[in-house]
Amino acid sequence: MNATPVSSRRIGLFIIGDEILSGRRQDRHFAKIVELLGARGLRLSWAEFLGDDREALTAALRRSFASGDVVFSCGGIGATPDDHTRQAAAAALGVPLALHEEARVLITERCAETAAQGSGSADMTTPENLQRLRMGEFPEGSEIVPNPYNKIPGFFIRDHTFVPGFPVMAWPMIEWTLDHRYASLHHAVPHVEHSFMVFELPESRIAPVMEAIEQRWPGVKAFSLPSMGDGKRRHIELGVKGDPGAAAEALACLREEARRLGGVFTAAE
Structure with a gap:
């Protein structure tokens, strides 16, 4: 069991596939994972896009296994020559790949189901089904991740x-x-996040206030999201995020300082 305190557990995401990097397919995972985490009071700490390169994947996974982070990895666990994630994970951990027994059973069941529907064969000795069984070869010590769509599982190891x-x-x-x-x-x-819009206030003027806020309220982060105009009046979205109590105090301070420094607020404020 990981001994890292709950408050410091970071969550990371790997999105894997040459088709994402080349633009042949658009990534849909990043926004959805942020949504799934947010619904549970969790936040994504980092994300990395990687191609189907076994050496690069192995190096990235070696770093993430050593980090103690909770990590989700999407893509590359099939059994075609351009899928390298299973092999890279095993190499990063220094363990062999092995056919997981539960995965073998689930893949066998799936093949029987599709055969009953008139597609393929239930004979697991055919070349096609032997190839499908390779999708159940995981780094030794892995546990399965159930797949409700077609039973072909993913795997879990070392967070x-x-x-x-x-x-x-x-x-x-x-x-x-x-x-x-x-x-x-x-x-x-x-954890909460609050923000507001302010006009006629350059970031350079409010930046020292943001630094002072982070020093005064440790654990609170101040942020600034400027607009370049886009045909509208230029503005900044200023905000804070962190512990609810401290963030509320920091937000009040940020608003007051923005006003003092000449910021103009929306009429709807």
Whole structure:
């Protein structure tokens, strides 16, 4: 069991696939994972896009396994030559790949189901089904992640959850993992985010105030999201995030300082 305190557990995301980097497919995972985490009072700490390069994947996974972070990885766990995630995870951990018994059973059941529907064969000795069984070869010591869509499981090891790149499979598998493996993390650290719009105030003028706020309220982060105009009046979205009590005090301070420094607020304020 990971000994890292709940308050300092970071959550990371790998999105894997040459098709994402080349633009042949648009990523849909990032926004959805942020949504799934947010619904449980959790936040994404980092995300990384990677191609189907085994050496690069191995290096990235070696770093993330050593970090102690909770990590979700989408893509590359199939059994075609351009899928390298399972092998890279095993290499990063220094363990062999092995056919997981539960995965073998589930893949066999899936093949029988599709055969009964008139597609393929239930004979697991055929070349096609032997190839499908390779999708159940995980780093030694892994546990399965159930796949409600077609039974072909993902795998879990060392706080890393590996799922397919298909959203229809990946998202329910990640939800299952969040609710079954990390329920103790849900809403464990109170966190809020507040912001407001201010006009006629350059970032350079408010930046020292933001720095002072972070020093005065440790654990609170101040942020600034400027607009370049886009044909409208230029403005800044200023805000704070962190512990509810401290964030409320910091927000009041930020608003007052923005006003003092000449910021103009919306009429709807």
